[in-house]
Amino acid sequence: MSAAAAAEAAAVVVSRSSSSNSSSSPETTTYHHLQHQQAFMAAPSLPVAPQLSRYESQKRRDWITFGQYLKNHRPPLTLSRCSGAHVLEFLRYLDQFGKTKVHGSACPFYGHPNPPAPCPCPLKQAWGSLDALIGRLRAAFEENGGLPETNPFGARAVRLYLREVRDTQAKARGIAYEKKRKKPLPPQGTQLLQHEQRGQRGNFVSGYGGAEAGAALGVGGGSAQPNGVMLGGASSTAARGSMMPLSVLNC
Numbered sequence: 001m002s003a004a005a006a007a008e009a010a011a012v013v014v015s016r017s018s019s020s021n022s023s024s025s026p027e028t029t030t031y032h033h034l035q036h037q038q039a040f041m042a043a044p045s046l047p048v049a050p051q052l053s054r055y056e057s058q059k060r061r062d063w064i065t066f067g068q069y070l071k072n073h074r075p076p077l078t079l080s081r082c083s084g085a086h087v088l089e090f091l092r093y094l095d096q097f098g099k100t101k102v103h104g105s106a107c108p109f110y111g112h113p114n115p116p117a118p119c120p121c122p123l124k125q126a127w128g129s130l131d132a133l134i135g136r137l138r139a140a141f142e143e144n145g146g147l148p149e150t151n152p153f154g155a156r157a158v159r160l161y162l163r164e165v166r167d168t169q170a171k172a173r174g175i176a177y178e179k180k181r182k183k184p185l186p187p188q189g190t191q192l193l194q195h196e197q198r199g200q201r202g203n204f205v206s207g208y209g210g211a212e213a214g215a216a217l218g219v220g221g222g223s224a225q226p227n228g229v230m231l232g233g234a235s236s237t238a239a240r241g242s243m244m245p246l247s248v249l250n251c
Helices: 002-023 025-042 054-072 084-097 127-143 156-173 188-217 233-241 246-250
Strands: none
Touching: 054 084, 054 127, 084 127, 084 156, 127 156
């Protein structure tokens, strides 16, 4: 009987605890929700990666493309063994994806910028595209730990090749590649001096114009002096009254 009584007592305790838990469940849910919200608000926000510019994105893609070219090379090449000759091979390899018509010397449209009909001349990479590509790869090589002294994209052979491509395409397409030169700016001291001279000239002209206008109108042209005498329109009238007639001088 004692075991039965203990079982009944345990059942009563369990039922009371379950009822208390069920009655306080909304408050517990609200409390946990507030705790989760506070923890979310207090959590430090992760730094957002800055968006790459168009130049940086293109430089990354070019660097990946060149790395893939080295991997597919036969035999495979590593970046440390890459030289200017391998860069020239890469540039010639890219010609098959070019979209610029380069006429041969035997083509009737040689030197014609706008040919009126199609011709069988090959498509190649434009000189401007190759020049920009080499500039991006040259910067990417040094950003990835390469030394400027061993940069294969800055080799003399690469520069000569780009110059040859520029001259050849200029003659074949009849387009002159000329860099626009910026006009040199005058020294800063010269600019300040010119600015001061213009300011002084403007003040002189405005002062002269105001005095002349005041004298012509006979008002406001004079200036008050310490002794109370007005100079300007009144003084000019007095001077004209004191002038001697010409008949006296002619006698």
